[in-house]
Amino acid sequence: MSTPSEPGLSAIVGERRQLINLAYRLLGSLVEAEDAVQETYARWYAMSPARQEAVASPGAWLTTVATRVCLDLLGSARVRRERYVGEWIPEPLPDRTESIGGPAGGSRAEPIDPADWVTLDESVNMAFLVILESMTPAERVAFILHDVFRYPFAEVAEMVGRTPAACRRLASSARRRVRAAQVPAAPATEQARVVGHFKQAWEARDIEALVGLLAPDATMTADGGGMVGAVLRPVRGSERIAQYLIHIADKAPGLTLLERTVNGRPGLVAQHTGVTATVAAFGLTGDRITRIWAIRNPAKLRPWTETGSG
16 A cells, blocks of 8 residues: 555655755754754645645645745744854855764764755855845845746745745845855865965964965954854954964864865864864955854764764
């Protein structure tokens, strides 16, 4: 009796990767994206088999529900982030083709981490995600659905419960925000070269070299979430940032820096006594670092610490 339903079940489960990709871009948090997708599936399985059978396109239904769940979460997230300790930075994602560092080996019997399912492209680089944070929830949803996932405005309208014209206006407003805030990204090879030199200068505690790699008006933002030590306000200016980094290195002898891909772009992972303590993403203009986003909140570093052991 179960045979006829198996293809349908497979199709439903097969939507999970797409839903995680969508929800992460909408929310900037893998934890919240996972919760949103779980809620979406809970609503699907709460329906009777007859109601499920009546759904013409289960994939479209799941996408619509996930979008609406994310829209609700975005509204409540704004309130939560007003109470957040220090600065809130989107959750960083690793490239799972790279070793994060630490002992490896053995076989992974645990379920696939949702981080493995997020496609790393320009729509998840840290600079872009930070711009998305400046948008209203409605702008962000309309923009991501149309400009990133290429849904026609008629379908976007059905998902968010607005008219196509309203969704078009929202996406257009979001696009203006992106154009106003975005600077041309340095090629990945150039960014990797600069980040590599930055790593060497930090390890050598070479303050002059650090200042030379930073734009004069560079900004460093840290996110400790009140769970670990981190500056509560952005550090501005190349000299102040360099001095702060040297101070951190002096306070944490034995700090190990690893060059790793962060949200699809070259970045750094700092480990202390073998444990990932900080993931840093970088924004560059030309050959100078203009932005550093340092994520230290342990709750946001789960994909960076769940490595094989043994």
